[in-house]
Amino acid sequence: MQTQNNRYIGLAIIVIGVIILINSLQIHAFVSRFLLPVIFVAIGLHFYRHHHRLLAGILFGLAIILFFKINIFGLIVAGLFIYFGYNMLKKEDPDDEYQNGNEKTFHTHQSVGNVKKSFIGEVHYTHARFDLEDLTIQQGIGDVKIDLTKAIIKDGETVIIVNGWVGDIDIYVPYDLNVSVDASVSFGDLKVLGQSEGGVNRNISIRTAQYEESSKKVKLILSLFIGDIDVRYL
Structure with missing residues (x-):
């Protein structure tokens, strides 16, 4: 399990690294916004047909990020805020839990x-x-x-x-x-x-x-x- 977790974390780090590299190289806008997304989608479809769904999903995500010029760091920060805010809203009030007895409800x-x-x-x-x-x-x-x-x-x-x-x-x-x-x-x-x-x-x-x-x-x-x-x- 730990090996699998490391694998997924490693893939996520690679994705972020690729985005940083592309932005740092200051590649021509046509290449970064149109040509690279097409290449990533084509490679993703290849992996998808060969049942490598995870790699295909990552490549599709890269294509979307590049095409729409998404700020990946802003996306990560926004996602973290939404995640933790959602978890806070979802937590039960102790009084409500007491009224419901020992049964945990969702x-x-x-x-x-x-x-x-x-x-x-x-x-x-x-x-x-x-x-x-x-x-x-x-x-x-x-x-x-x-x-x-x-x-x-x-x-x-x-x-x-x-x-x-x-x-x-x-x-x-x-x-x-x-x-x-x-x-x-x-x-x-x-x-x-x-x-x-x-x-x-x-x-x-x-x-x-x-x-x-x-x-x-x-x-x-x-x-x-x-x-x-x-x-x-x-």
Whole structure:
């Protein structure tokens, strides 16, 4: 995990370094604003076709930054202010928590149960048996992998929500588990229990035949900006 984190941080540093280098060289405006973005998009499409979604997303981002002449440092500072301000607004008042008892609540309909957040890195539930509970994963850059064949599933409906920017989502489902899947991606491919979609703004909604009457079932709500979503039987 630490190696993966270092990899993503290293990629982010390289991106910032490339932007600084281009600005420092004072390249002709036509080259920096039009020619380089076209080159980055072409290279990004190559990586995208070969399933290197992370590298493709970084190159597309570079092209957008150069074409629109975005101030990357201002963007980073603005993002930090928005992030910390959002977290402050989201914190519960102690009195409200006391009134709600010991149950922790979340004030957005997009989150359920435990919430796991990661800006850069990977989230894996694949190495050992684990108790499956309602879970929300909010991922910036990186992959999410959940192996439900290793999960101890409680009675009733368990809801898993995964929201990501750039990366892949892989969910492995046992054949005897009833699931409902709502998967969407802005740029990428979807493979959900035998159904496939690819391209821009794709969505697949599917549920197993016995889902409603099943005593144990899992609802998956998955969304990505750039990347692939793969839900398969294992």
